[in-house]
Amino acid sequence: MKTRRIFPFAFCLLMLFIFPYKTFAGFPIGKYRNLVVPSFSYYSQTDHFDVHGNYVKGAPGARFSSFSANLYVGYGISRRLDVIISVPYLYQVNNLGQGNSIISQGAGDMVAGLSYNLINFKYVRFLSVQVSGIIPLYTVPANGNSALGLGNSGTEIKLMYCGNLPGFIADKGYFNTEVAYRRYFDVQGPDQLSFLATVGIPISWHNQVSLDVSVFRSFSSNTTFNINYNAERNYAFCETTAQFRPPVFTPVFDVPRRLLCSLRDKYRFGLWRFGSNHF
Amino acid sequence: MKRFCCLFFLVAAMLIAGVSRASAFQQQQQEFPEPPKTQETGDIVLRPTPKSDNGIFKKNEEIVYRLKITNNTNSYKQGKISYLLTSDEGKKVRLDSVHLAIRGNSSKEILVKMLPKPAGFYRINFMVNTPDYDDTVRKVFGVNPQEIRSQLHKPADFEAFWKQSRVQLEKVAPRYRVLEREDLSTDRKKVYSVEMHSFDDLVIRGWLVIPRDGKKFPVHYRVPGYVVSLNPNMDSDDFIAFDINVRGNGNSKDVINIGTDNYCLVNVENRDKYIYRGVYMDCIRGLDFLCSHENLGIDTSKIFVEGGSQGGALALITAALDKRVKLLTMQVPLYADIHDNMNISASYDKQVFPFKVFRRYNDIHPGFTWDKFFSTFDYYDPQNFAPMVKCPVLMGIGLLDQFCPPRCSMALFNHISSNSKEYICVPNSTHEVNMEYFMFQNVWLREKFRIP
Numbered sequence A: 001m002k003t004r005r006i007f008p009f010a011f012c013l014l015m016l017f018i019f020p021y022k023t024f025a026g027f028p029i030g031k032y033r034n035l036v037v038p039s040f041s042y043y044s045q046t047d048h049f050d051v052h053g054n055y056v057k058g059a060p061g062a063r064f065s066s067f068s069a070n071l072y073v074g075y076g077i078s079r080r081l082d083v084i085i086s087v088p089y090l091y092q093v094n095n096l097g098q099g100n101s102i103i104s105q106g107a108g109d110m111v112a113g114l115s116y117n118l119i120n121f122k123y124v125r126f127l128s129v130q131v132s133g134i135i136p137l138y139t140v141p142a143n144g145n146s147a148l149g150l151g152n153s154g155t156e157i158k159l160m161y162c163g164n165l166p167g168f169i170a171d172k173g174y175f176n177t178e179v180a181y182r183r184y185f186d187v188q189g190p191d192q193l194s195f196l197a198t199v200g201i202p203i204s205w206h207n208q209v210s211l212d213v214s215v216f217r218s219f220s221s222n223t224t225f226n227i228n229y230n231a232e233r234n235y236a237f238c239e240t241t242a243q244f245r246p247p248v249f250t251p252v253f254d255v256p257r258r259l260l261c262s263l264r265d266k267y268r269f270g271l272w273r274f275g276s277n278h279f
Numbered sequence B: 001m002k003r004f005c006c007l008f009f010l011v012a013a014m015l016i017a018g019v020s021r022a023s024a025f026q027q028q029q030q031e032f033p034e035p036p037k038t039q040e041t042g043d044i045v046l047r048p049t050p051k052s053d054n055g056i057f058k059k060n061e062e063i064v065y066r067l068k069i070t071n072n073t074n075s076y077k078q079g080k081i082s083y084l085l086t087s088d089e090g091k092k093v094r095l096d097s098v099h100l101a102i103r104g105n106s107s108k109e110i111l112v113k114m115l116p117k118p119a120g121f122y123r124i125n126f127m128v129n130t131p132d133y134d135d136t137v138r139k140v141f142g143v144n145p146q147e148i149r150s151q152l153h154k155p156a157d158f159e160a161f162w163k164q165s166r167v168q169l170e171k172v173a174p175r176y177r178v179l180e181r182e183d184l185s186t187d188r189k190k191v192y193s194v195e196m197h198s199f200d201d202l203v204i205r206g207w208l209v210i211p212r213d214g215k216k217f218p219v220h221y222r223v224p225g226y227v228v229s230l231n232p233n234m235d236s237d238d239f240i241a242f243d244i245n246v247r248g249n250g251n252s253k254d255v256i257n258i259g260t261d262n263y264c265l266v267n268v269e270n271r272d273k274y275i276y277r278g279v280y281m282d283c284i285r286g287l288d289f290l291c292s293h294e295n296l297g298i299d300t301s302k303i304f305v306e307g308g309s310q311g312g313a314l315a316l317i318t319a320a321l322d323k324r325v326k327l328l329t330m331q332v333p334l335y336a337d338i339h340d341n342m343n344i345s346a347s348y349d350k351q352v353f354p355f356k357v358f359r360r361y362n363d364i365h366p367g368f369t370w371d372k373f374f375s376t377f378d379y380y381d382p383q384n385f386a387p388m389v390k391c392p393v394l395m396g397i398g399l400l401d402q403f404c405p406p407r408c409s410m411a412l413f414n415h416i417s418s419n420s421k422e423y424i425c426v427p428n429s430t431h432e433v434n435m436e437y438f439m440f441q442n443v444w445l446r447e448k449f450r451i452p
Helices: A002-012 A271-278 B002-031 B158-170 B275-291 B310-321 B338-345 B355-364 B370-377 B382-388 B406-415 B435-449
Strands: A034-045 A063-076 A081-097 A100-107 A109-121 A125-136 A154-164 A174-184 A191-202 A208-219 A235-245 B044-050 B063-071 B077-087 B092-102 B106-114 B120-130 B133-143 B177-180 B189-197 B203-211 B217-222 B240-245 B298-308 B327-331 B393-398 B421-426
Touching: A109 A154, B044 B120, B044 B133, B063 B077, B063 B092, B063 B120, B063 B133, B077 B106, B092 B106, B092 B120, B120 B406, B133 B406, B158 B275, B189 B275, B203 B275, B217 B275, B240 B275, B275 B298, B275 B310, B298 B310, B298 B435, B310 B327, B310 B382, B327 B435, B338 B355, B338 B370, B338 B406, B355 B370, B382 B406, B393 B406, B393 B435, B406 B421, B421 B435
Parallel strands: B217 B240, B217 B298, B298 B327, B327 B393, B393 B421
Antiparallel strands: A034 A063, A063 A081, A081 A100, A081 A109, A109 A125, A125 A154, A154 A174, A174 A191, A191 A208, A208 A235, B044 B063, B063 B106, B077 B092, B077 B120, B120 B133, B177 B189, B189 B203, B203 B240
């Protein structure tokens, strides 16, 4: 029964999405070197799961669409220490149906921080930690809700382990794993936990394929549903992303397939169930 | 939800546990890095590991080795474990021993501790002696090698001699010939065979490999080891690779074509005609070639010169004599601090290159005194060129190297004038470095040249 529900959801809910706040693995950038990665993403959502894990079809004509551009800049202060800044710019259309829509645009939450390479395993694999601050670059309306983000500053700590794939898996290729905890400075939080694993393998001189698997959970006492994931506090998702891309650039021209479920009060049926059955 | 949280944290905990384990293992490695896995055979195997991962201790630091003893026989063994500590010239510093009693097919570890030592390199031999089995494992460690000082035996007219050599080289028209070798080229790289006239009008040749994927590249200029044939270097994707075969090496043997036993002896009694005068100038001529062929995509502002053994010496001398070299990387540089090299090599049980060759020549040429040898070689000792090196330098050495004793390499290194210089010690290597060194060299080059 569930299977029959989920597959239509997966295939009918067309979403082209690149999560704009993605960072660029735990590889040290290198002293004096820099990394500048502009990216663009489009996200569209019509339907969602409810708190019980039921698929809820959106109102006729209703759709939430987000166009976001992101500029990620990293600079190697030393062989181990990098400074990173990520600034998103969002253009969002929340079409409520019946010709009503709300448009919001502007800079989102800036992430700025330091990444430090804790252990370098013979220059083949790297264990790094990153500490970042989250600063909203928009003003929050009097009602306290902004479509561009939560409107709160926050902090994040992330542990990253990455490097070459072992030879018995592939002659060439890399992996990256990240575990992060993020806390927004508000009584409602949220507290966010995330896990990301990436495997990339070159398929030609200029091209590679990669596979991302990520699990994300945002905890908050504020369980109000919001179709705009940027402004929601309590939700979870599990995603896979298959990417085909040039090896140097990260997601500029990615066409990932993301299956995201925004749940309302997801205490019983999170997307993990979805993921555990079908990913 | 609980299931979700449990699964999530399980995955996260597994990752963190894995990382922590890796971290702990690494810390343990740093305390006592695992020696390389080699096929060690014998009734009783000794595996000494220095406390510092690169075999280098600080001046006031206690010298500590972890000694793992493995009894590969089925029988109980009794005997003696001892260590002999000597200077790198073979002077005894300390001898100590403990009683050994070990069951069959078992292993045990002991800690060997010594008081801090003055700056320098030390040989330490670990020995096992039982009534029916003896074995010795030789290691070397260093103490504050950056404090090692050596005397420069630089002739008064050293600079003038090399200035005159450059003048003579410039009088030789290079007459470059660059021939594309389609048979050696690939989809990704073009290979050229390069020919030019050098010092004394000898023809030398090299290989130029240019990536097709770009218009301008920094240059990896490689100079050869002792009578080593360099071939097209297809490994470098971000550099133009230029490998030169100096006279008597590889495809540059038109006039000089002699084996390893005599190469370094050609005209050794004549300062002006010694083979290395032409060899050193060949390296400069190679630079002339690179700088006159910008049209091939050569970024002449980013030339780095590299070599190992004799190539390490040639690389250093090229960087010293010519400021067109922007970076220098060298491994186990041969002939460094030739006076101390002679003293150290005198203590070897069995002679090795280069003094094996020089001593043999000395033995069969009664009129050839060591003073005469040095009156020539002091013009060629890489150490005397070291103060002229101003560009950033990376050097790698093997602590067990007898061809290029670590003390001589470090003495050379400490004479280098550049204020941006680094060295890497590989504790279990002889006349070579390891892959980790080259991984770091890659990082280092990209850092210095700001290559993405």
